[in-house]
Amino acid sequence: xxxxxxxxxxxxxxxxxxxxxxxxxxxxxxxxxxxxxxxxxxxxxxxxxxxxxxxxxxxxxxxxxxxxxxxxxxxxxxxxxxxxxxxxxxxxxxxxxxxxxxxxxxxxxxxxxxxxxxxxxxxxxxxxxxxxxxxxxxxxxxxxxxxxxxxxxxxxxxxxxxxxxxxxxxxxxxxxxxxxxxxxxxxxxxxxxxxxxxxxxxxxxxxxxxxxxxxxxxxxxxxxxxxxxxxxxxxxxxxxxxxxxxxxxxxxxxxxxxxxxxxxxxxxxxxxxxxxxxxxxxxxxxxxxxxxxxxxxxxxxxxxxxxxxxxxxxxxxxxxxxxxxxxxxxxxxxxxxxxxxxxxxxxxxxxxxxxxxxxxxxxxxxxxxxxxxxxxxxxxxxxxxxxxxxxxxxxxxxxxxxxxxxxxxxxxxxxxxxxxxxxxxxxxxxxxxxxxxxxxxxxxxxxxxxxxxxxxxxxxxxxxxxxxxxxxxxxxxxxxxxxxxxxxxxxxxxxxxxxxxxxxxxxxxxxxxxxxxxxxxxxxxxxxxxxxxxxxxxxxxxxxxxxxxxxxxxxxxxxxxxxxxxxxxxxxxxxxxxxxxxxxxxxxxxx
Amino acid sequence: xxxxxxxxxxxxxxxxxxxxxxxxxxxxxxxxxxxxxxxxxxxxxxxxxxxxxxxxxxxxxxxxxxxxxxxxxxxxxxxxxxxxxxxxxxxxxxxxxxxxxxxxxxxxxxxxxxxxxxxxxxxxxxxxxxxxxxxxxxxxxxxxxxxxxxxxxxxxxxxxxxxxxxxxxxxxxxxxxxxxxxxxxxxxxxxxxxxxxxxxxxxxxxxxxxxxxxxxxxxxxxxxxxxxxxxxxxxxxxxxxxxxxxxxxxxxxxxxxxxxxxxxxxxxxxxxxxxxxxxxxxxxxxxxxxxxxxxxxxxxxxxxxxxxxxxxxxxxxxxxxxxxxxxxxxxxxxxxxxxxxxxxxx
Numbered sequence: 001x002x003x004x005x006x007x008x009x010x011x012x013x014x015x016x017x018x019x020x021x022x023x024x025x026x027x028x029x030x031x032x033x034x035x036x037x038x039x040x041x042x043x044x045x046x047x048x049x050x051x052x053x054x055x056x057x058x059x060x061x062x063x064x065x066x067x068x069x070x071x072x073x074x075x076x077x078x079x080x081x082x083x084x085x086x087x088x089x090x091x092x093x094x095x096x097x098x099x100x101x102x103x104x105x106x107x108x109x110x111x112x113x114x115x116x117x118x119x120x121x122x123x124x125x126x127x128x129x130x131x132x133x134x135x136x137x138x139x140x141x142x143x144x145x146x147x148x149x150x151x152x153x154x155x156x157x158x159x160x161x162x163x164x165x166x167x168x169x170x171x172x173x174x175x176x177x178x179x180x181x182x183x184x185x186x187x188x189x190x191x192x193x194x195x196x197x198x199x200x201x202x203x204x205x206x207x208x209x210x211x212x213x214x215x216x217x218x219x220x221x222x223x224x225x226x227x228x229x230x231x232x233x234x235x236x237x238x239x240x241x242x243x244x245x246x247x248x249x250x251x252x253x254x255x256x257x258x259x260x261x262x263x264x265x266x267x268x269x270x271x272x273x274x275x276x277x278x279x280x281x282x283x284x285x286x287x288x289x290x291x292x293x294x295x296x297x298x299x300x301x302x303x304x305x306x307x308x309x310x311x312x313x314x315x316x317x318x319x320x321x322x323x324x325x326x327x328x329x330x331x332x333x334x335x336x337x338x339x340x341x342x343x344x345x346x347x348x349x350x351x352x353x354x355x356x357x358x359x360x361x362x363x364x365x366x367x368x369x370x371x372x373x374x375x376x377x378x379x380x381x382x383x384x385x386x387x388x389x390x391x392x393x394x395x396x397x398x399x400x401x402x403x404x405x406x407x408x409x410x411x412x413x414x415x416x417x418x419x420x421x422x423x424x425x426x427x428x429x430x431x432x433x434x435x436x437x438x439x440x441x442x443x444x445x446x447x448x449x450x451x452x453x454x455x456x457x458x459x460x461x462x463x464x465x466x467x468x469x470x471x472x473x474x475x476x477x478x479x480x481x482x483x484x485x486x487x488x489x490x491x492x493x494x495x496x497x498x499x500x501x502x503x504x505x506x507x508x509x510x511x512x513x514x515x516x517x518x519x520x521x522x523x524x525x526x527x528x529x530x531x532x533x534x535x536x537x538x539x540x541x542x543x544x545x546x547x548x549x550x551x552x553x554x555x556x557x558x559x560x561x562x563x564x565x566x567x568x569x570x571x572x573x574x575x576x577x578x579x580x581x582x583x584x585x586x587x588x589x590x591x
Numbered sequence: 592x593x594x595x596x597x598x599x600x601x602x603x604x605x606x607x608x609x610x611x612x613x614x615x616x617x618x619x620x621x622x623x624x625x626x627x628x629x630x631x632x633x634x635x636x637x638x639x640x641x642x643x644x645x646x647x648x649x650x651x652x653x654x655x656x657x658x659x660x661x662x663x664x665x666x667x668x669x670x671x672x673x674x675x676x677x678x679x680x681x682x683x684x685x686x687x688x689x690x691x692x693x694x695x696x697x698x699x700x701x702x703x704x705x706x707x708x709x710x711x712x713x714x715x716x717x718x719x720x721x722x723x724x725x726x727x728x729x730x731x732x733x734x735x736x737x738x739x740x741x742x743x744x745x746x747x748x749x750x751x752x753x754x755x756x757x758x759x760x761x762x763x764x765x766x767x768x769x770x771x772x773x774x775x776x777x778x779x780x781x782x783x784x785x786x787x788x789x790x791x792x793x794x795x796x797x798x799x800x801x802x803x804x805x806x807x808x809x810x811x812x813x814x815x816x817x818x819x820x821x822x823x824x825x826x827x828x829x830x831x832x833x834x835x836x837x838x839x840x841x842x843x844x845x846x847x848x849x850x851x852x853x854x855x856x857x858x859x860x861x862x863x864x865x866x867x868x869x870x871x872x873x874x875x876x877x878x879x880x881x882x883x884x885x886x887x888x889x890x891x892x893x894x895x896x897x898x899x900x901x902x903x904x905x906x907x908x909x910x911x912x913x914x915x916x917x918x919x920x921x922x923x924x925x926x927x928x929x930x931x932x933x934x935x936x937x
Contacts, residue, residue, distance in 0.1 A: 049742075055742050102919055102923050106925060110878065110922065112628070112742070113628065113874065113878050114878075114918060114919075114922050116871070116874075117871070117875065117878075117915045117916075117919075118915065118916070118918070118919065120868075120911065120915045121911070121915035121916045124909070124911040124912045124915070125909075125912050128908045128909055128912065241749050241753070244746065244749075245746070245749075248746055287757060289753045289754065289756060289757035289760075290753075290754045290757030290758055290761070291754075291757075292750075292753055292754070293749075293751060293753030293754025293755070293756075293757065294750070295750075296746065296747070296749070296750030296753065297732045297747050297750040297751060297754070300736060300739075300743055300747045300750070301735050301736055301747075304743055
């Protein structure tokens with residue numbers, strides 16, 4: 001029993017023992033059943049909203065798909081409940097594929113609004129369809145049974161519900177702690193960085209959307225056999241709002257936060273329902289939603305990250321260290337060409353934003369084993385050129401090729417496969433992932449384990465190689481001390497170095513560095529220069545944008561100068577230093 | 592289907608659509624200035640409508656108690672946040688806006704209770720009460736978290752909706768109410784009969800749209816609000832009080848919501864929770880308008896109204912399903928046209 005599983009095992013033992021406590025009121029067991037059902041949905045929301053950054057108010061509708069599928073098939077066609085389980089999951093997953101294809105590509109606030117809309121729409125659909133029993137729903141659903149054991153009372157289905165909760169929590173935690181999980185966790189910080197390392201962000205978003213829907217569908221299936229009836233009310237927009245509330249209360253970024261939130265909210269509702277009438281006389285039942293709403297607003301003002309992080313900081317949990325064991329190294333990139341010749345060829349690349357020409361027919365080459373610097377005053381089009389090469393922006397005209405292979409209009413995921421890795425002018429790390437995890441994202445394309453393998457933890461060999469590679473690159477850039485720290489806690493200069501380590505994880509032929517020395521101290525700059533020379537001597541090419549002229553002049557083999565989007569000079573550092581056009585661009589007049 | 596039914600449905604749709612347009616405009620306004628997606632807009636509708644109905648029935652509406660209580664809390668928030676730099680003028684201003692104003696309103700209501708008041712006075716009082724609630728709502732629920740993400744604001748917004756809807760049930764009960772029409776006049780053109788109420792709907796919608804356009808285009812406050820919408824920090828650096836911008840936005844939105852409610856309540860029976868659905872239809876229009884464009888939102892609202900009218904004629908059971916599904920093709924179009932721009936979240 002390792003340290004990771006021990007708390008979960010203890011939790012499972014406690015949960016299994018609860019029904020055996022003498023004098024346990026049956027009503028409490030019902031409450032625990034309800035907590036488990038809500039926890040399943042909330043867990044899906046944790047990974048969807050808290051981790052992936054996709055807000056959904058419509059999860060209750062997916063519960064509805066799960067519940068109605070089994071309700072209809074078991075009553076109208078007499079299917080066994082166990083047979084309808086996969087069908088329930090399939091229907092809610094299928095609905096998620098359809099709705100997800102439509103909505104997950106939407107940015108920011110459109111997604112929650114869209115989910116509210118289809119949540120309402122599906123609620124009305126459930127309550128109008130004849131074969132689903134309209135507003136009355138479907139009753140007389142058979143109970144779950146194993147052999148002769150029929151799960152009729154809350155005490156027996158309790159085990160089915162909580163086994164589902166604990167298994168799903170394990171699967172979800174495994175998923176988050178994997179190659180796919182890192183891609184999902186990178187989504188919330190925008191998609192450019194993730195895509196630069198080969199993550200198919202749209203597919204990752206759809207994946208979490210389906211995963212959350214399947215968990216909700218499972219909860220709905222259990223609900224139908226627990227209540228032995230299904231009607232539209234528990235799957236309406238109000239319930240959808242409540243599930244999100246549960247996730248936020250518990251701590252939207254944490255798997256167990258979903259369980260904690262479910263417990264808090266279900267118990268709170270029960271307390272409000274039983275005690276408010278005593279305090280306010282007969283009208284208390286109406287005040288329930290009032291208190292509920294006010295508490296929600298107050299909670300957001302006082303503890304916006306939810307209760308779980310608070311609980312963890314109080315309890316003596318250890319932050320687990322994930323320093324990887326020595327695993328066999330990943331295979332290096334197959335050498336495509338001899339160590340010479342043109343690696344990157346930019347021919348009359350042009351980018352227009354409306355009337356502004358950011359990059360104006362710029363041409364230059366980067367040879368193998370060469371450090372080329374791209375310099376120019378602010379607004380010269382340097383970062384735009386980077387974005388054109390890496391596929392973040394598509395060029396208005398012109399040609400860009402890598403080793404003779406055209407990358408015009410190729411998406412970033414395609415460009416990185418050719419061995420081009422980059423860093424960003426504005427650091428794009430995931431601040432709440434460790435340095436190791438951030439760097440391992442760079443090796444995304446060098447691993448192969450998918451979501452299912454990760455959930456079942458069959459990805460460990462693959463994962464160990466990725467983490468070992470990440471750790472090697474972190475040592476190489478000299479951040480070995482910080483490997484287990486959260487990326488957000490490092491200084492800006494160190495974060496830039498983490499980005500370089502992440503880019504090195506790609507095993508690139510060409511490294512694009514956007515202002516790598518900004519925010520570094522003198523010693524650190526010298527170390528960085530030494531590292532880049534070492535990389536060049538090892539066969540890599542580097543194209544860098546930098547404002548620190550001392551750094552550039554010492555390091556670069558060749559310099560390309562841009563001004564207002566146009567190339568004004570190209571040559572060795574010595575030639576550039578004495579170039580009249582360059583001096584004019586930087587100082588405004590011939591000095 | 593004959594032409595008369597067609598025209599009738601169109602007229603019905605346009606009347607409803609005009610109201611959705613008002614709501615959509617208010618949502619766009621609030622979102623642009625504060626980034627809050629205003630789910631409690633529906634409660635402003637209900638409160639406006641039912642306050643007006645209660646006043647017309649000669650009662651003192653419960654909403655004034657809510658306004659009073661929220662005012663006292665808002666006063667507490669004001670004093671607490673500026674506790675380190677309190678001075679008499681600030682305290683007096685906070686007291687006047689948050690406590691004396693609702694107190695004064697309450698006094699007027701008590702004085703008028705039981706007397707046959709006229710329609711205009713009732714409308715004015717309803718608007719003032721709901722405006723006060725809107726203002727205090729921003730102060731209490733949103734101003735302390737104004738800097739957080741759209742998501743946090745959205746969830747807070749849902750919390751406000753739940754609380755206010757609960758209050759609606761407490762104040763107005765579960766039965767529906769109707770109010771007297773703004774005008775009993777009617778006008779017949781061909782087969783179509785225009786009631787004074789529907790004419791009032793068209794007139795007020797157009798007047799408000801023009802008014803908002805003038806406000807944002809030509810007044811200093813309007814420009815300050817737009818500046819806040821574009822860049823909060825920048826607006827503060829040039830001396831715009833962003834919290835004031837938020838309060839103005841909420842004030843306008845609550846007044847617009849209340850006006851919509853007062854316009855609807857003579858046409859349909861309103862329940863304490865009807866506002867939510869009506870507000871959401873305004874949302875659909877606002878989403879189609881991308882939460883930024885006023886004219887597009889107004890046009891979309893008319894489309895929503897007309898689709899609703901026709902679907903309630905042909906498939907009345909599936910009316911809500913059709914209206915809320917209307918959003919899906921729009922979202923598909925938006926997602927296909929979604930520009931690949933990086934957005935910094937959190």
